[in-house]
Amino acid sequence: MAETGDGSPTAVPQNHCDGSPTEVLLDRDASPFEDKLTGNKGSLDKEPETQTGEKPYMCGECGYRTARKSDLSKHMRTHTGEKPYKCDQCDYSAVQKCNLESHLAKHTGEKPYMCGECEYRTADKRNLSRHMKNHADDKPYMCGECGHRSAQKSDLSKHMRTHTGEKPYKCDQCDYSAAQKSTLDQHLTKHTDEKPYMCGECGYRTAWKPHLCRHMKTHTGEKPYKCDQCGYSTTQKCNLDSHIAKHTGEKPYMCGKCGHRTADKGNLYRHMSTHTGKKPYKCDQCDYSAARKYTLDNHLATHTGEKPYMCGECGHRTANRANLYQHMRTHTGENPYKCNQCDYSATKKCHLDEHLAIHTGEKPYMCGECGYRTARKSALSKHMRTHTGEKPYKCDQCDYSAL
Template identity: 45%
Template sequence: MQIDACQKPYSCEHCGNTFSRSEHLKSHMRTHTGEKPYACKVCGNAFSDNSTLKSHIRIHTGEKPYSCKYCGKAFTQNTHLIKHVRIHTGEKPYSCKNCDATFSDGSSFKRHMRTHTGEKLYSCKVCGTELSRSSALKSHMRIHTGEKPYSCNFCGNSFSRSEHLKIHMRTHTGEKPYSCEVCGNGFSHSSSLKSHMRIHTGEKPYSCESCGSEFSDRSALKSHIRIHTNEKPYSCKYCGNAFSYITSLKSHMLTHTGEKPYFCEFCGLSFSKNGNLTTHVRIHTGERPYSCQVCGFAFSQNANLKTHMKLHTEGRT
């Protein structure tokens, strides 16, 4: 008695899936039992079916028997070739019923569908965070393990995510792919451009809960809050003095190192602080930006104006 080709008399007792051949059911059952009887002799990886092992072995042998008729690119698996060919044909057989988006491969389609369903298949065993993609879980786990597999070839800094390394590399290459449409200034990061745009729009979305001061970016608000909390997270390794701002620490460090990086272009004198150089340059330029509102006398330094003002206030008493 012959079994009709359309019949699938073999059923899985776990999930109900049916199969036309007993060996297919046997292979399927391993997805439930976790059995992996086919082991790679090179690396020891085990697989539930022989065909998957054969495909895997090509990683070691370098064999790529499936070639693209359009560009000649070769693949280790036929499924990879089928997916690749759609780049040339433009075929996108997977359609989303919710938003009409189309996809060339099933895995991309499944990932997309989770944006609609909110389904999160992957859970972190450490903190319980749920994620919709296995790659996102893998990246998330590095928060707990501290693993940083992406290293900078220039300075050796390492990062947990490849996109963070990509952004960091711009500090070495000088690449600034994000440009301001108003003034043309370039930025290495999209968030920096977003913050910069607020200079033009005047937007200040970050407010201080203590005094109501408003800021255009979060980091400026964070620095400001230290005025109220008196937090000083930056410490001098030489004397232990602490500062609220990194710029204040850098300026202080020059008192220990003796470094004077700011040079006068007129006479060559050097200074440890940019503010001191600015004040000094007025000797050469004659600039006096601080004026007395009583008599109009002008000064190159604000301190001198304050001393002068006492002449008027003391005269009144």
């Protein structure tokens, strides 16, 4: 029992038998100060944490402890799966009210929290707090492996997984696992096909907010990432990083199977699928399957005729985002792919690769049936049809088809 009369926090007995949260017991002869505490439950819940560091409320499932009973109640929902906060505009539900409020902003588009340093706005107060640390010079958390520094301890924890390979977030519908929850959330949309983010200009929809932000730049023409060695600019930092590698020749990403090297991490992931042969993304209208979801999405457009990507200059529409980027170069005159042996430049890398074969005489693409070789992958694809008999180009007025 606590001593009465001095207003000190009461002792917190632990219930070691059943693991249930202990309750704060007060002496029957409690002082008026203690009576005031009992009248303010929120203050009492916080008291052990702020003054003694004690965490009397414990989860009987996993041992998680907290100083606040309300926090324990929220935590318990991670075990029960209870999501009491429901969206009145869709099927979304959440464990916490703050998560529902952030979700509702997707329907309204409202972003009330604004950074005073730059034009960044967000619907989530926590996102603003995290963003503000980008402006602060102080980055006290450092990785002992590579020297990476972070303003937030949680960011350092995420970074450390790049060294340990830990992927604690598991998909409950397939074998996929991720190092970050946000990455798992993005993956889950592949199973649900939900695309809550929509472009107000052309109706393009996506499951990922960053993709919508990137897409919007195709309408504004904004290219904030500039190369300091030539006139190249781009809408995405990752594109600039890949471009800069053309100047330096650096290819830091290597395949452990065959030694293939690339300047782009995304290209390495794509390359790795050539070794596994796995094509998990299946078309539900024909026998086509693909190693990557966006390749399947492009294929599906051949069935639906949908062309969600539109050029803001001339209205040209395409089913493929990469094709839109290539098309935009017809307006800008940009030829980013340069030959290092002559003045030739191209809008597409594949065209540069074909051109380089003129200098080297190399013909890397070979037919496994007859030994035919060519400098162009597209030429090999066409050639292969002479063996398979495939004639994909159909006349819509008669039975004629062509290679």
